[in-house]
Amino acid sequence: xLSRRNLIIGSGATLxxxxxxxxxxxxxxxxxxxxxxxxxxxxxxxxxAAPTRANLVAMTFDDGPHPTYTPALLDILKKRRIRxxxxxxxxxxxxxxxxxxxxxxxxxxxxxxxxRHPFLTKLGSKNVLRELDRTSDAVYRAVQRIPVTMRPPYxxxxxxxxxxxxxEREMPTILWSVDPEDWRRPxxxxxxxxxxxxxxxxxxxxxxxxxxxxxxxMPAALDGLIEKGYRFETVSMILGRxxxxxxxxxxxxxxxx
Ligand code: NI
Numbered sequence: 001x002l003s004r005r006n007l008i009i010g011s012g013a014t015l016x017x018x019x020x021x022x023x024x025x026x027x028x029x030x031x032x033x034x035x036x037x038x039x040x041x042x043x044x045x046x047x048x049a050a051p052t053r054a055n056l057v058a059m060t061f062d063d064g065p066h067p068t069y070t071p072a073l074l075d076i077l078k079k080r081r082i083r084x085x086x087x088x089x090x091x092x093x094x095x096x097x098x099x100x101x102x103x104x105x106x107x108x109x110x111x112x113x114x115x116r117h118p119f120l121t122k123l124g125s126k127n128v129l130r131e132l133d134r135t136s137d138a139v140y141r142a143v144q145r146i147p148v149t150m151r152p153p154y155x156x157x158x159x160x161x162x163x164x165x166x167x168e169r170e171m172p173t174i175l176w177s178v179d180p181e182d183w184r185r186p187x188x189x190x191x192x193x194x195x196x197x198x199x200x201x202x203x204x205x206x207x208x209x210x211x212x213x214x215x216x217x218m219p220a221a222l223d224g225l226i227e228k229g230y231r232f233e234t235v236s237m238i239l240g241r242x243x244x245x246x247x248x249x250x251x252x253x254x255x256x257x
Pocket of ligand 1: 063117
């Protein structure tokens with residue numbers, strides 16, 4: 001079986017057996033996941049919006065999954081055939097793996113939002129990577145795939161840390177270009193109008209699926225965007241990367257885990 005110990009995330013990671021893995025490397029007999037080779041060429045370290053003139057936006061939802069609000073949001077998205085990206089907190093994934101499974105089954109992308117939502121700027125590299133790896137591991141356990149982008153809690157991550165994460169885990173740091181500040185609980189009408197009013201081609205829109213008012217705002221926000229001619233893509237897609245749901249994660253037969 002695949003154990004946490006031999007689930008290797010990203011490049012340059014050292015296997016329990018001492019082997020060093022690089023992305024796109026041929027699979028060895030050891031327990032490794034080879035990252036898709038298209039990630040190797042990317043030099044995208046920090047992203048706030050997508051460089052596109054097309055009427056595309058990416059909805060992103062942070063801090064979940066939440067046991068009731070997230071399923072309600074998934075219903076809203078499904079009804080409109082909208083695919084979004086969820087920046088999940090690892091310990092919530094461990095609690096609600098079935099909700100993460102549903103997200104993936106319905107075409108959404110999963111991003112990494114750390115294990116326990118700390119201020120990463122206060123942590124050293126080792127602990128930053130631990131926050132990310134634990135979360136990717138929980139996501140892997142739930143849906144047999146791992147996030148390829150991360151978002152720092154509070155958007156707080158130094159330039160040096162962003163480069164370190166890119167080097168060590170091949171993950172670009174995804175920030176946002178539209179922030180309705182839903183966490184301040186301004187009410188669902190305000191949240192919806194800020195989202196619709198703030199949208200531009202290539203916008204990455206931040207919201208949180210742990211607030212009832214945010215989920216309540218979504219029908220009006222999404223319909224407002226549709227009315228303005230916007231279409232929705234996941235973060236990977238809007239950045240011109242391969243559709244995360246279609247990435248093929250090659251898993252070798254594992255030795256004793
Ligand atoms: Ni957050």
